[in-house]
Amino acid sequence: MLLDNCPYTVLVTGGAGYIGSHTVLALLEAGHEVVVLDNLCNASRESLRRVERLTERTLTFIEGDIRDRGLLDQLFREHAVGAVVHFAGLKAVGESVQQPLAYYEQQRRRHPGALPGHAGGRSHAAGLQLLGHGVW
Numbered sequence: 001m002l003l004d005n006c007p008y009t010v011l012v013t014g015g016a017g018y019i020g021s022h023t024v025l026a027l028l029e030a031g032h033e034v035v036v037l038d039n040l041c042n043a044s045r046e047s048l049r050r051v052e053r054l055t056e057r058t059l060t061f062i063e064g065d066i067r068d069r070g071l072l073d074q075l076f077r078e079h080a081v082g083a084v085v086h087f088a089g090l091k092a093v094g095e096s097v098q099q100p101l102a103y104y105e106q107q108r109r110r111h112p113g114a115l116p117g118h119a120g121g122r123s124h125a126a127g128l129q130l131l132g133h134g135v136w
């Protein structure tokens with residue numbers, strides 16, 4: 001993994017969700033600091049409490065939406081994020097057929113390229129890495 005041998009602060013969007021919470025667990029076990037941004041639309045804060053108990057580590061949880069530019073600006077100002085793993089999004093097939101515009105809006109705005117942009121260049125100077133995102 002790219003982060004081996006070098007502790008980072010990693011931002012995990014959608015980190016309270018199914019894949020995100022397992023990723024957070026692995027990152028904490030590997031010694032990294034983790035900031036989770038999740039609006040809890042399809043997850044509970046409890047999953048992250050369990051991750052903290054299992055790893056005996058603490059993480060920073062921010063409840064909010066990845067489409068909130070002001071929140072992202074503040075997040076990147078307050079945390080020295082060195083890498084981003086991007087899982088926040090909607091994924092229910094049936095719902096996406098019933099609400100195509102909501103899904104379009106969510107997925108278009110969640111494009112991972114937008115995240116480093118919110119750091120206003122500071123992330124590039126700091127060598128921000130986008131390690132992966134949950135779009136299959």
Ligand SMILES: NC(=O)c1ccc[n+]([C@@H]2O[C@H](COP(=O)([O-])OP(=O)(O)OC[C@H]3O[C@@H](n4cnc5c(N)ncnc54)[C@H](O)[C@@H]3O)[C@@H](O)[C@H]2O)c1
Nearest residue numbers: 014017018019038039040041042043065066088089091134
């Ligand atoms: N689970 C799978 O088998 C699987 C397979 C293929 C692809 N994926 C993709 O991986 C990603 C994560 O999947 P998952 O199974 O962990 O889903 P999940 O629903 O469990 O996790 C997604 C998380 O993102 C959060 N979220 C959604 N919209 C948000 C927003 N606008 N701002 C902040 N947080 C938001 C939800 O609250 C949730 O915690 C998705 O993009 C999904 O399409 C998952």
